[in-house]
Amino acid sequence: MLRLIELTKSEYEKLLKKIQDKVSETRKVSTSRFELPKADIMWQGNRTFFRNFAEFPKVLRRDPEKVLQYLSKEFATPAQYTGDKAVFVGKKEPHEFTSLLAIYLKEYVECPTCKSPDTRVEKLNRVTFLICEACGAKSPLKGQYA
Ligand SMILES: [Zn+2]
Numbered sequence: 001m002l003r004l005i006e007l008t009k010s011e012y013e014k015l016l017k018k019i020q021d022k023v024s025e026t027r028k029v030s031t032s033r034f035e036l037p038k039a040d041i042m043w044q045g046n047r048t049f050f051r052n053f054a055e056f057p058k059v060l061r062r063d064p065e066k067v068l069q070y071l072s073k074e075f076a077t078p079a080q081y082t083g084d085k086a087v088f089v090g091k092k093e094p095h096e097f098t099s100l101l102a103i104y105l106k107e108y109v110e111c112p113t114c115k116s117p118d119t120r121v122e123k124l125n126r127v128t129f130l131i132c133e134a135c136g137a138k139s140p141l142k143g144q145y146a
Helices: 002-030 055-060 064-075 094-109
Strands: 041-044 047-050 079-082 085-089 119-124 127-132 138-140
Touching: 055 064, 055 094, 064 079, 064 085, 064 094
Parallel strands: none
Antiparallel strands: 041 047, 047 085, 079 085, 119 127, 127 138
């Protein structure tokens, strides 16, 4: 009797493991979305240096000028872009950059249809479209920072 229970238990565990593997597989696929680099922030006086700014427009495949304008507008503070880094007036926290760039990613990069970040921007008669290279969807962009 005890033996039988043990067997059942191990079988059950095997089955459970199988299910868990399946679940984590699916999870991996659905979260294999885009990962943004970590914002490298340094403060000097009343200014914030975003030292690896250039990495972001590169991975997002967007115009650095537009990404900077977006951050500047959201922070409501002037910003400048020199070489790889961007300089902002005032003290900004790293998590502020992270969350703004995550919003930018959602609004200006991610395909609204399939959520793929493999998109490019095309302008047609003053309307900006997001063209998805994964599913082919063409979606008009409302914002002006692409
Ligand atoms: Zn798509």
